[in-house]
Amino acid sequence: MARFAHVPTEIIDRILCFIPRSGLPNLCLVNQSLRQSAERFLYSTIILHWDYSDIPPIILLLRTLLQRPELFTYVHTITFLGDDFDDGTPPLPDIAEIPFEQFIPAIEKTQVPYTKLWIDRLKTGNMEALVGLLIANLSRTRRLALNHGFINGCSLVGKVIQSKVFGGGQLLAFEQLEDVRYIKEFDYSFPENNSTFTDVLSLFYLPTVTHISAWIPNPTTFSWPAGEPNLDHLTSLDIDWLCESFMAKILALTRNLKSLSWTWECYSELDDVDPWKTSTLDLDAIIAVLSHVKRTLERLQFLLEIGEASLIDDEPKMTVLGSFSNLVHFNRLTHIDVPFVTLADFGPDALPLERYLPDSVEVLSLSTGMLVHDAVKWYTNDFDRGNGDDADDYFVQMIQSLAAVYPTRLPRLRHINIVDEHCCFQNGNLATLTKGLALGFDVQITDRCGWFDQRESFEYQTPAVWEQDSLEEPS
Incomplete structure (x- = not known):
């Protein structure tokens, strides 16, 4: 084993590529040298799944990472995947398992304006408080995905991401983030959870991101939170729900966009609360928006959907132009x-x-x-x-x-x-x-x-x- 310790890192990494993930924890127990190599694979990809029958082991993960902060640098891909919980109360972690003596100082160390809110929610076992603490400590992550139950308007997760992007407190910035997926289904039970517009727009200010996939609710007015971002680095975009005029504001800044997926929705009921709901599909207007990326676009996906799950027997009658x-x-x-x-x-x-x-x-x-x-x-x-x-x-x-x-x-x-x-x-x-x-x-x-x-x-x-x-x- 002493000779194995002198094997070049490239060869060890090649060998570890063939080791099942379930076998990596045992390799970590062999010796210190092999542990350092195996841990880079063990923590490189993290998937936390949350549904009515499955609570992710996020407390155990955070406890280990905060004890050894160098492990955070190994996390290259992290996915928070779960249900939308629109028909019931989601299961929460056991408060008795939360090491408050470790987690509370880690939150206080961030020095963000919402520290008290963050700690108060942690004490109730709030999942957002735990997810926010995990994201707050990521710096070298390259791919980040959040969906449904992990995303709520004006949430702690959104606040943490904005603080990491715009600066605030002592949070580490994302240094290498390339791929962000921020996908949410419409929440009918709690409409306030759909107010994620500013959270999503903050993702466009990440200087290294090349792909963004996001559900963006139409705001009353479109305003960049910190002036127009430089989107020269953005080559791939996947957007749900955003109307033509707002989509144009984004595409006008994407000078090197090669791939675009855009979901357009037709609504059966129009209201004054959301003036951007429409039953008129103007194909000429769609093409005009796409013209911003005409010189660079190589892949186009355009999807049509019935908004807000309208029943098939009560579908909107679209007016089609162009x-x-x-x-x-x-x-x-x-x-x-x-x-x-x-x-x-x-x-x-x-x-x-x-x-x-x-x-x-x-x-x-x-x-x-x-x-x-x-x-x-x-x-x-x-x-x-x-x-x-x-x-x-x-x-x-x-x-x-x-x-x-x-x-x-x-x-x-x-x-x-x-x-x-x-x-x-x-x-x-x-x-x-x-x-x-x-x-x-x-x-x-x-x-x-x-x-x-x-x-x-x-x-x-x-x-x-x-x-x-x-x-x-x-x-």
Whole structure:
């Protein structure tokens, strides 16, 4: 073992890559040298899952990290993944297990203006107080994901993040953060929990972040909290709910954006409280917003949703203006993922799809989003769930029309993906019909299941690395 201690770090790291995470705690008990190597893998990825049956071992984790602060520097990826708890009270950690004599001084050390609030919530076993304490001590983390139950408007977590971004107290700044995911579902039970606008905007001031995925509620007015940020470093963006005028304020500053996913929502009921709710889809206005990134954008995903979970039998009747025809001029786009109806002028006599597509397109994904909704003017019962024969024929004709202009008009097209969001093709006829066609490009039928999990979390397995007491000092 003494000889093994002199093996170069690169070789040891290569060996440890093949060790299951469950075996790393045992390696830490072998000797001090091996412990130092194994701990970098043991703490590199942290996933804390919180739901009605699973309380994350965050107290045990914090106790270990605060005892040995150098371990915080090993945390490169951290995911807080949990339920939205919109139908009940979430389970909380056992107060008796919280070492207040250790955690309270750690909070006081931050010297933030909300120290008293933070300590008061810690004493009640509040999960936000524990999560905030963990995030407060991260500095070299590269990827951070928070979702649903961990995100509430005007919360401690949001306050801590803002303090780390803008400065405040003695909190460590994020030095290497590259990927941030801040995904939240709309909270109907407690509307005040949806006030996360300022929290999300603070993420855009992080100087090293290249990707942001966030749910942004529309404010009454859009105002940058500390002047316009420099977003030259931002290359990928995934935004839910933000309306056109506010989205334009962000995209106008993204000079190097290559990938954009934007979810637009149609509302059945408009109100004075949220003046940005709309049932009018202005495709020309959408294209005008996207024009800010026309010279750099390579991947575009545009999604349509019914806002605030409106019932299918009470869906909004959309007013549709303009078209996506100017998308043809976005000549850097290689991947396009849009609802089929946005390329069909929302009418039965749609223009040929190739008139919308730039020559640069390589992968085209067409989803059935809004296809079966009353909101779409050319809705017919033939496209309803469980009756997809005519839908099959329609899509086959559409695919054949693209094949007719390939490769002269679309020389780089190599893959078409039909994304079935409403079970339009349950009978499998479309897959059978397209398989026998000589197209020159691949055709695939998939669904969007699991997509939200991918946005919210970096990994899916939960490593059991703190389910035992603090590691004993090895010999």
